[in-house]
Amino acid sequence: MLNKNIYLILIISLVFAISFWIGFNINLLPAEASINAPIYDELFKILFIIGLIIFIGMTLAVVYSLFKFRKRNDQIGDGIALEGNLSLEIVWTIIPSIIVLLIGLYSYNIYDRMGGMKELNHNHEMMSSSTEKIWAGISQTSDNEISKNNLSIEVSAMQFAFLFNYPKGKFISGELHVPVDQKVSMKMESKDVIHAFWVPEFRIKQDIIPGQPTVLNFTPTKVGKYPIICAELCGPYHGGMRASIIVEEESDYNDWFNNNKKTEVNL
């Protein structure tokens, strides 16, 4: 009996060790390019490790049972008439409940750090947001922060393109340019069907809905060019509905902004 328990403990430790090793060493996610991304990846790592432990554990239990308890040729009759075990049932009700509850609380914390639980408010000077019902989105920092530092952009989506309106420069661009390390606040609305704004490197996504403006705030942290992908089926060319977000140093961004500002319209 003692031997059996030692083997069991050894196997469980091995499953934990393998899961932790995989969780920490195998990266399944794209580059991290916004404040949200490292927070997201932290949650992903935890869920990945817990998931691996459960999956490897269950698979081992099934495969082991098939080998160990397989019916040998010379065997007749039934297995043991074991109909249940109340304490086991209680254990595997309570432990998953606790795990699920802890994951829920932890992801609430992650969501809060991403700004998801904050009251949504689009800090836009040109809009009287009090009359508008803003439905959803992620708001990264608190509203009390100096809103004039936010870069406000209006996004309109249509079959099959995104247009980015820079109200301060009074111009529209097909490419989203933003300065690095600055909070961007986007108000999005669709002109026809539902679209979605997704930047995988930023780990953010928000549907763009006709008739209901949505808000999405983010802060890019890494200079580079990233894809903007439409993630909601929007028609035949849905797969081709992409744009680019170009995160650049503030000086480069200002050059680009001033160049476009002069020409007034740049499609």
Added chain:
Amino acid sequence: MTISIDPQQTNNESLQPKGWLRYFSFSLDHKVIGIQYLVCGFLFYLIGGTLASAIRIELASPMSDFMPRDVYNQVLTLHGTIMIFLWIVPVVNGAFGNYLIPFYVGARDMAFPRLNAVAFWLIPPSGLMLVASYFVEGAAQAGWTAYPPLSITTPQSGQIIWILSVLLLGGSSIFGGINFIATIIKLRRPGLKLMQLPMYCWAMLGTSLLVVLSTPVLAGTLILLSFDIIANTGFFNPILGGNVVVYQHLFWFYSHPAVYIMVLPAFGLVSEILPVHSRKPLFGYTTMVFSIMGIVVLGLVVWAHHMFTSGTPPWMRLFFTIATAFIAVPTGIKFFNWVATLWGGKISINSAMLFSCGFIINFVFGGITGVALAQVPFDIHVHDTYFVVAHFHYIVYGGTVFIIFSSIYHWFPKVTGKMLNEKLGILHFVITFIGFNLCFAPQHWLGLNGMPRRVAEYDPQFQFVNQISSLGALLMAISTIPFLINIFLSVRIGKDSGDNPWNALTPEWLTSSPPPVENWEGEAPLVEEPYGYGKQFSEQK
């Protein structure tokens, strides 16, 4: 609680055609109707599978080059609709439910045999109508979710035929659900208590409650959507002041429970198969019953987790996260109980057992990604990507379809009196298991790294992984060949199985195989311990 032997019904039975012709008739025999459901469902599975192959061929290269883009959207819409409404729901509920439930409750037929036949005969015309809509003006192309305004703006005839077809299938599903509830509650043989019923009865009771509570909501929603399309009303049309998010709430109020409508019966079937082939009682009967009912209750209050990136306020997101994640608890209990059922048994490694164990492994994987997807911050990144596609195929294919195959291997001798060939069966399992995992496991990575779902073209960096996935799909297509050969050969020249080849104790095996028209020659036996293995070894050989 009496056994209903309606004399009129008996007379009608004698007027029914005999032999294979009865499968093409308006038969009132629950066993005939069960087989009708199964074969009809399998034919649609082949159509849906062909469409899936077309999708995987298109995605083997990053450009949209195999078919026109609008046809691609029609194909993915038809694939989803056919697989859900014409294969999984009818087979896992209608086919096995009709065949097994009257045996399990000790009745000679379902409570309402005519309603039962109507429910089945709604399926072939609506399925054919759906497929035929492709030849009218193109099939529906707004996805199986048919979100407005896309579904309002795409070609109307396809979308309207889609709505009519889903309404008929929903009606069929509701008729079936009412019938199952009535049969399980009212037609139990005298002396048979609820807590002595085989687990599949409980699963079907829970499923039927979900069907009856949620399908009418889908029907209402689709009727409103059809008004928007043909009568220019503005329920969901934003141009006329409609609200597109309301549609999503109504749609998912049915369509999330629909996942449990597809999965709970599979939970019931696997609970029948595992004890027989491991020669052990089902572990934890009572907790299994409670966990089914727990899933039913929780399943009704989790729908908005499909809408974390739509217009939903933060408090709603939080509530639906917690509710969804807690479904893992009753589901987990069931899985631990099945493993405990295997533990210490005398397990026969056969096709039915292998498919059931494949189900456990695949479903645990899909369940884990499901708990992750329930977390709002996690979901926001992967929503509407291939991660979600992979997740739900692990649930409905790796889970339910594996159990459908397992059940076919388990109950084939009951229906035909012949055994299926084990070597071909194991070959079928091996190719399916490898093909399935090769097809869908890589899709998790695709979703995490930026490939949205429902696209005909994608970033070339994803080509290699997509080709692995397509290779898996090819294996899945190939795996049907040994299965079909096995079925055709075994029906003709299969080894005779005898009445009870597995020495099973559940009531359907306590009559001849195939069973007589009214199930038992004499009185239905009273089976108080359907899982009494190890206690009363059946002497039958």
